[in-house]
Amino acid sequence: MSVLDNTLPFLVDLFCGCGGLSWGFKEAGFPLSACVDLSPSAVANLRANNPSGGGVPPAFVSGNISHLNPTDFAPKSSAGCIVVGGPPCQAYSRIGRGKLRSLGEHRAHTNDIRGRLYEEFVLFAESVGARAIVMENVLDSISYGGDNIPEMICGDLEQMGYSARWSVLNAADFGVPQVRERVILTAIKKSEGFQPSWPVPTHSQPPSQKYSSSFNFVELRRQTSYFVPNREPSAEGLSSWVTVDDALSDLPNLRASYKDQYVQCKLNQELPYKMRPVNAFQSAMRARTSQWVGTTCHTYRNTPRDWPIFDRMGPGDNYLDASRIADRILEETCLKLGVSEGSDGELYAKLKRKIVPPYDRGKFDDKWKRLDPHRPSHTLVAHLGVDTYSHIHPFESRGISVREAARLQSFPDDFLFWGNMGDSFKQIGNAVPPLLSLAVARVLAAQFLEQHRSSGR
Numbered sequence: 001m002s003v004l005d006n007t008l009p010f011l012v013d014l015f016c017g018c019g020g021l022s023w024g025f026k027e028a029g030f031p032l033s034a035c036v037d038l039s040p041s042a043v044a045n046l047r048a049n050n051p052s053g054g055g056v057p058p059a060f061v062s063g064n065i066s067h068l069n070p071t072d073f074a075p076k077s078s079a080g081c082i083v084v085g086g087p088p089c090q091a092y093s094r095i096g097r098g099k100l101r102s103l104g105e106h107r108a109h110t111n112d113i114r115g116r117l118y119e120e121f122v123l124f125a126e127s128v129g130a131r132a133i134v135m136e137n138v139l140d141s142i143s144y145g146g147d148n149i150p151e152m153i154c155g156d157l158e159q160m161g162y163s164a165r166w167s168v169l170n171a172a173d174f175g176v177p178q179v180r181e182r183v184i185l186t187a188i189k190k191s192e193g194f195q196p197s198w199p200v201p202t203h204s205q206p207p208s209q210k211y212s213s214s215f216n217f218v219e220l221r222r223q224t225s226y227f228v229p230n231r232e233p234s235a236e237g238l239s240s241w242v243t244v245d246d247a248l249s250d251l252p253n254l255r256a257s258y259k260d261q262y263v264q265c266k267l268n269q270e271l272p273y274k275m276r277p278v279n280a281f282q283s284a285m286r287a288r289t290s291q292w293v294g295t296t297c298h299t300y301r302n303t304p305r306d307w308p309i310f311d312r313m314g315p316g317d318n319y320l321d322a323s324r325i326a327d328r329i330l331e332e333t334c335l336k337l338g339v340s341e342g343s344d345g346e347l348y349a350k351l352k353r354k355i356v357p358p359y360d361r362g363k364f365d366d367k368w369k370r371l372d373p374h375r376p377s378h379t380l381v382a383h384l385g386v387d388t389y390s391h392i393h394p395f396e397s398r399g400i401s402v403r404e405a406a407r408l409q410s411f412p413d414d415f416l417f418w419g420n421m422g423d424s425f426k427q428i429g430n431a432v433p434p435l436l437s438l439a440v441a442r443v444l445a446a447q448f449l450e451q452h453r454s455s456g457r
Helices: 020-027 040-048 094-102 113-127 149-159 217-223 244-248 280-285 307-312 319-337 345-355 402-409 421-430 434-455
Strands: 010-014 032-037 059-062 081-085 132-138 162-170 181-189
Touching (some): 010 020, 010 113, 020 032, 020 434, 032 040, 040 059, 040 421, 081 113, 132 149, 132 434, 149 162, 162 434, 181 434, 244 402, 307 319, 319 345, 402 421
Parallel strands (some): 010 032, 010 081, 032 059
16 A cells, blocks of 8 residues: 555654554555654664655654654644554563562552653644554553553543544464564544554464463453454464464574584674575565575574573473473583582582573573474563573574564564664564554555545545
8 A cells, every 4th residue: 555645644653662563554655754762772773774765754763752842743744643652561561560579669560650651652642633543562551550551541532532442462363473462552533534443363373273362351341441352363264373484484594503603693794595485474574675685684692501402492392491401411411521419519510500591490481482383483572682582493502583583573574673682682572563563554544545535635
């Protein structure tokens, strides 16, 4: 779908990150007007992936939206604008809550100012006269200190003259090789004459893959005024969920053996694809790469202590499995060297430090996990910026690379990442999957275009 004489409103993306949400709306035809995020590296990366062409170039701003003047971002066009974004989720997420608790009761998640940034988002959108608003966030925003944040936002927006509804969408239902449930809130100015609507799933869960949401949506529907359940995908006529193997099998091999020497790839270093695309997802990811010759962003973390452990882990194995494997490797090493804990305590302790990860086995079980090639990935998170133990490569003895993380989020291969490896992983983990964004954006674009045709504008 393309923009015809600015038929579609301009796009303003707040808390834009590296641009997963922007990507989908641009693809659906909404012209990009402005992007704002607190992270300079994320804004720089988004700018690099949106080179200026003809017309007025979009504004890329690194800053706190609380300190910005919304009227500076209102497009000077009769088409107006829509505002999209994903306010920070750390205050809502279970991981974020746990980290805050560890810093003391005064840092309880309900005291985290990021939990109320949605208020700034809503006021900003109202100030620029947004014709529509789309907000994305984690499921835990449904219960934040006893408050249902999406429900509260919808109530506020209804008072401001919008028709507002929220739902929960699973990215895997829209061709993303990742099980990732997210709250999607859509609000439309009542004067526009149409209501929020949701995309129809294009993919469905195979009967062999048992996955169920952690929320009871039937009960949730009874308890809320603005929640609209998205239709359950029927397997009939739909493609199966895209698996990890579907997503990654054409990418370059980076480690043939766990004994291989580590080779650091620069983020912009291009390596050839292993094969031509073998499925629709790979073709879509490679559609705009130069002659399908190669891809970039193949850097991964250098963790030599863990490569022998990764080598023995099976699909879906977690940290408890990895710990047992490490214990066996230690036992085998000691037997080979003739070392015992009782008689060679100092040497035994040295070997243990070299072989066995030191993390608490009572708390760390799902912080390590090997990807199952026959299923979609589990949810990627921003903690990838610190380490990639949560997403161990399904076949090679290493964590996933930046490009592999991007594929699991459905960023196409021509979307590049600059800066350092940690920033790139964090931006990918924080992002809205582009294919999920595209599904949401296409529905909204179709509604605006139909309105435009029926009004004879």
